Every structure is written in structure tokens, then in C-alpha cells.
Amino acid sequence: MTEDHELNDFLQFTIFDGHVRGDPSFSLSLEIAVTIDKRWRIHKNDKDFWPSDFHAHCLDDMRLVLNLYTGEVYNKNTKTIDSKIKSKNMIETYKYLEKVALKEDYIKRKISLKKNFVYL
Numbered sequence: 001m002t003e004d005h006e007l008n009d010f011l012q013f014t015i016f017d018g019h020v021r022g023d024p025s026f027s028l029s030l031e032i033a034v035t036i037d038k039r040w041r042i043h044k045n046d047k048d049f050w051p052s053d054f055h056a057h058c059l060d061d062m063r064l065v066l067n068l069y070t071g072e073v074y075n076k077n078t079k080t081i082d083s084k085i086k087s088k089n090m091i092e093t094y095k096y097l098e099k100v101a102l103k104e105d106y107i108k109r110k111i112s113l114k115k116n117f118v119y120l
Contacts, residue, residue: 040066044106050076054110068093069116087119094120 040056051067051074058064058073064082065074071085094117101108114120 038064042068044104050074050079054116068110070118090117090119 038061039059041059042054042056046055051065051072052069054068056066056068058066063076065076066072066085067074068090071087071090072081073083073085074080075082094111097107097111101111111117
């Protein structure tokens with residue numbers, strides 16, 4: 001059973017370059033930190049394609065991974081759905097990513113496939 005999360009009063013987005021400390025599976029790449037209920041980070045060159053090829057890692061709980069196509073939050077340990085982000089919040093995230101796409105080809109490629117985003 002999934003549980004919808006309400007967004008806080010704001011969306012916080014931060015763009016920066018650098019390494020993800022302590023995890024050698026990530027390449028040096030652009031990272032986008034997105035706050036939706038919890039703090040999330042999207043890695044441009046993430047070599048892990050689970051649960052989708054476009055996902056975000058939770059900075060507050062390393063077990064959680066957000067599928068950016070569906071809004072489903074998965075537990076990495078159990079490989080099950082933990083919760084789901086509300087569609088309206090995922091749409092706001094998508095709108096922000098559209099702005100990022102003007103400067104970042106990786107994001108542009110991902111969001112150009114609108115059919116993949118179930119909440120649009």
C-alpha cells in the first residue's frame with residue numbers, strides 16, 4: 001500500500017558539480033538536489049538504473065529511491081514501493097527540470113520523453 005506525501009511550503013532546487021562522497025559507483029557529474037518531502041538528489045551519470053533510468057536518491061534516508069517517471073518511492077533494501085509523491089508535486093519537479101534542461105543536455109534528453117512521465 002502506498003502513502004501520498006504532501007509537499008512542504010516550497011520546492012528547493014540546488015545545482016552543483018562535484019563528487020558524491022563515500023559512494024564510488026557515481027561519476028563526477030552534475031547533481032541536482034530536489035526537496036520533495038525529503039531531500040533528493042539526481043545524478044547525471046548514475047550507473048545504477050534501478051528503479052528506472054531516471055531516478056533520485058534520498059539524502060535523508062539512503063534506503064529510499066524516487067522513480068522520477070512515476071513518483072513512486074522505493075526501498076532499496078526490500079525493492080518494494082515505500083510511498084508515492086503526489087502528482088501535483090511531481091509536476092512541479094518536472095517544470096523545474098524543464099528549466100534545467102535549457103542548460104543541461106542530460107536532463108533535456110530525459111524529460112523530452114514525456115510519455116514516460118505518468119503524472120503529466
